[in-house]
Structures are given as structure tokens and as C-alpha cells.
Amino acid sequence: MNVQAAQTWQSVQEEVLRRIHAREWKPGDLIPNEAELAKDFGCARSTVNRALRSLAERGLLERRRRAGTRVAAQPVAKATLNIAVIRHEVEDRGARYGYQLALREARVAPTHISAALGVGVQDRLLHVMALHLSDDAPYALEDRWINSVHVPDALEQDFRSISANEWLLQSVPYTRGEISFAAIPASAENAKHLNCPENSAVLAINRLTWDHDHSVTAVQVLFAPGHQMRTQI
């Protein structure tokens, strides 16, 4: 069952994908091992490995040493959302970006914030709220707490011309983070900023980032009603 010489790992990948989509290899099926496929395709095993590894990363194949490679029974669709700087997001849509600082204060944080950031309940943190605009319409409301105990530089920034969003990315590294998506009703205050009725359904993204063992920032970004995040799978 020799196939024409496929020289690139992409072409091997395409052929493997074709076989999966054509159901020649069905979900759950064990596929031939790398050495056999290499012989079949007339290429080196490393080339097959590259192709299969990449498909496994995408969730279409499941690989285990010694056990072999099988087609994922229920391929988990991996939706990768790019969480970019909000300014870029707006500009990429071809709109004019605007920015308004709504609040900047150093104060003791609510307990759920200080707990999330792992700081003492008495520590004063930097609280920044800002509105991001797209063609002068409210686009997203950023409600952020910065761990100014570990990021003291933040206290010297007024965040009037550069958003905390951008300043942090440029200035403070992080090694890991958590992110969550939810739909929540807009509070009276949120609704005022976003120029929408109270209790409107808004998309909320919560992020918590850490630099090694130090928390950096906790932020909630609320998008104006109707906002969609899109991606391909």
C-alpha cells in the first residue's frame, strides 16, 4: 500500500488527516506505527513523528509509548482564544481606539481580592478602573487590582495615557496565570460605564497572573453587551 513519496511533514500530516476524515482510520482506531508509516510514505521516521506529534497536540490523535497511536475517540475541540492587548483588539477590527481612566486608588482590597492575590487583608493594593473605547463607544471595562507590594513601580504610574493592561505587559513579567470566562449581569456602576441597562448580560474575563510565587494582578474585563469572541477550530 505504497503512497507516493511524501517528502514534507506537512504532506504526511495532510494524508493522515485525509485518512481520518475519510474514516479509513476511525475514531478509536489504532493506526500503524511510525516505522511502518515512514516506509509507506517513503520518508524518514522523524518526519512521520513530526506530523503525528503535531496532530496529537491538536487533540486529533492520542499517543502513548509502546501502546501506539490512535485516532481520538472524541476529539476535544481546542478553541484557542487570543487574549491580546485591548487596544490591538480594537485596532485590528479597524476601529479607532479610545481610553479613559475611571479610577485609580491605593487602598485595602476586598477580601476576595486579597485572598486571590495571596496578600494580607491589610495590605494596600492599587486599584485601577478604565474604559476602553471603540469608535467612541464603550468596548470593555477593565477593573484591575495590582499587587503593589510586589510591583511597587505601579504606584508611580498614573495610568492616564497608558492603560494598566499595556503597562503591565511591558513592564512586569509573569510566569503563569489563570483565566476564566463567564456571563454576568452588569452592576449599576458597570452599566453606567458601558452605557447599557443595568443587569445586561455581559461577557466577563477574569485573569489572575503570577510571577513565580508572587501574584501580580487580578483583573476583570467586562465587554459591552453583544460582544463576541471568535476563533476557528
Add this chain to the structure above:
Amino acid sequence: MNVQAAQTWQSVQEEVLRRIHAREWKPGDLIPNEAELAKDFGCARSTVNRALRSLAERGLLERRRRAGTRVAAQPVAKATLNIAVIRHEVEDRGARYGYQLALREARVAPTHISAALGVGVQDRLLHVMALHLSDDAPYALEDRWINSVHVPDALEQDFRSISANEWLLQSVPYTRGEISFAAIPASAENAKHLNCPENSAVLAINRLTWDHDHSVTAVQVLFAPGHQMRTQI
């Protein structure tokens, strides 16, 4: 500036990450080329390539032929959400999964559905609504249209014991899809199923999948209020 022999691509990656996080290489900086790093680390260039390529895939590095590799100026956080079979999602949370078919009909679809699926406005499509339960509480409402013109097998399924969600994944391949996330107010009908007040903010995931040039299905999944999707970055 010789570093101790780093034999694995993971250790090279870790050291590169350390330098980025320690700001030895700052956002926007050009880093040494693969050959130099290989000499530095005392390993082969392919090993360095593997490490850097993987970091580039994660969005931390930007690579261009001849131009070299630089630290991403504003690393785009890539949040990868696993959109699994809903049953697995519930079971993974340690809850008991339940399933109730709410509606199954073959009829002419609303124009926005037939347009999205690229079928004629007069074509009868299969419409399925089902409720997914977690410990007997409403978890998600699945509102699906299946392109039964191209997936006629679907007409023979009653979807009473297996959800359309699972049946399609097992039975019908797709090559590509679009997915979008939004927050919407629950309609009266949705609210009844989800057992929540009308206009509650609910997280909606819309998916549209294709098998080559044929649309397969358009589905909206509404999660009960309070639902969060989480991931690490």
C-alpha cells in the same frame, strides 16, 4: 558565557524562559541565533530549534527566517479552552450526568440558520434541543440544527438516549469549524429549561462545523447562570 550542558530540549526551553522572565532578554529583544545558543548550551542546533519553536507556538517568541528570533513585545495570552463532550465535562467535575431530550423535529429552519449552514431556505433540517444535567440540576441547554441534507443518517436517530453532541462526534467527521463565545440574556424558553429567571446572563457558545465544503451542524450551547470556563495560561 557557557552554560552547563543542557541535554534536553525542555531544559533549553526552561533556561530560555528563565532569561525572558528575568528580563535578561526583554520584550522586543533579538536573541542569539540557534547556532550560538547551541554552542552556549552545549547541544545540537536541532535541540535549540525544538525548544524555540515550541515557545514561538506558545506566543512567547517571534521567529522569522533570516531576521532571527525575538522576545514577543506583547505576548498574546493564548487561552486554550477544551470544548469536550458535555457529558465528560460534567463527569470530570465529579457530578452525575443527566440528559433530557426536549425537542426533535425536521423542519424548515429560520433564515439565519439556513444561511449559516449554506442550505436552501426551503430545505428541511433536523432541529434538536436537549438539556444536559449535572446532579439533576440544569447544566447546559443544547440547541442544534443538523444539516440533514448532507447528514441523512441523523434522521434515523431519535437522540433520546444519546445526545446529538455525542452522536455527531462519533459519527460525522468535520474538517473545520467556527466557534464564538458571548453573554446573552436567557429567553423565556431558555429560562424555563435552565430553571433560571428570564433575561439571566448566560454564557453562550456557538459552533458551526463543516466537512470540507458541506456544513454539518450549527449549535448553540447555553450554560446555566454562574457557569465558568476556566483554563491556565
Add this chain to the structure above:
DNA sequence: CATGCTTTTATGTGTATACATAATATCATG
């Protein structure tokens, strides 16, 4: 028959080498 050791096997990875390719830099020429 259960339990733990050993063998086998498929994937995972590192190396040296070679060539491909994109993109920049340089140079020649009008």
C-alpha cells in the same frame, strides 16, 4: 493463580549533516 521480574516494542528525543527558503544586506549598473 497472583505477583513481580524481564523482554519487547512504539514513541520520545538527541546528534550530525545537508539542503531549502525567506528575507535582509550588498553590490553593480543604468
Add this chain to the structure above:
DNA sequence: CATGATATTATGTATACACATAAAAGCATG
């Protein structure tokens, strides 16, 4: 000086080879 040909260079990839490692299968022993 502008323009296009050419050289250079860093990444991208294919190959053959070797060895590492996880896990299944087989085997021996109590």
C-alpha cells in the same frame, strides 16, 4: 540615486542513526 541582481544568513526541515523510556506482554516463581 534608484533599481534590480546577487550574496549572505537565520530559520525550517529532511535524513540516518542512536539511545532513552514508558508500557504492555510474557514469563517465572512463590
